[in-house]
Amino acid sequence: YDLADGERIFGSFLIRYRINPERIDPTYLRYYTLSDRYYSWIDARSSRGTAKKGLSPFILDSIPVPLFDKEKQREVVSLLNPSLELIKTKRKIIGKSQDIADKMFLFLFDDKVKNDKLRSVYQIHTGAKIEKAESGPFPVYTSSGKYARAYRNNYEEGCVLVPRKGSLQNLFLAYEKGWASEGLYKIQLENLVEAEYLYMQLRFVDRKRMDTAT
Secondary structure (H helix, E strand, O other): OOHHHOOOOOOOOOOOOOOOOOOOOHHHHHHHOOOHHHHHHHHHHOEOOOOOOEOOHHHHHOOOOOOOOHHHHHHHHHHHHHHHHHHHHHHHHHHHHHHHHHHHHHHHOOOOOOOOOHHHHOOOEEOOOOOOOEOOOEEEEEOOEEEEEEOOOOEOOOEEEEEOOOOOOOOEEEOOOEEEOOOEEEEEOOOHHHHHHHHHHHHOOOHHHHOOOO
């Protein structure tokens, strides 16, 4: 939580922790929770009894955090700040560019364009469970997004990843090789141009309305 964001109310599906600022810098801890090491540790211990993974306060209490002295923590934060600010700026630019692309796409393709069923045009495959999240070269995607790295891949660049359960509103276009988990459909295209075209088409489909609740 950032004080600059103003007053906030956290939902019942969240766990709130009060940080002791004498022991750990809150920003340092936040940056650590963005790391692959943190996500890999959490994924290995999260419960899988329902459609979505879950965490308990007990699991969170036992997270191993590399704890330096406060001066070293602030040094780490100062080194990471410029990079994360650059990422935030890049996301804003991408968001505005996506809005422009959406409007152009709708302008170029009106209702007169012939429609066909997705499976009759593309081959759709289901992702697979990865037994162990590691620090490999390939990103691992779930329906919530990128969360770890792996040493194997099950799709090539130019693949569109569509959630089949979980966060159905999400949609991913892969510009590099990676691993699609069991909660995703993967549609492998021959090149990035075709993948970008399909990605743009699917952005205008309300996939949440297709939820079968199974």
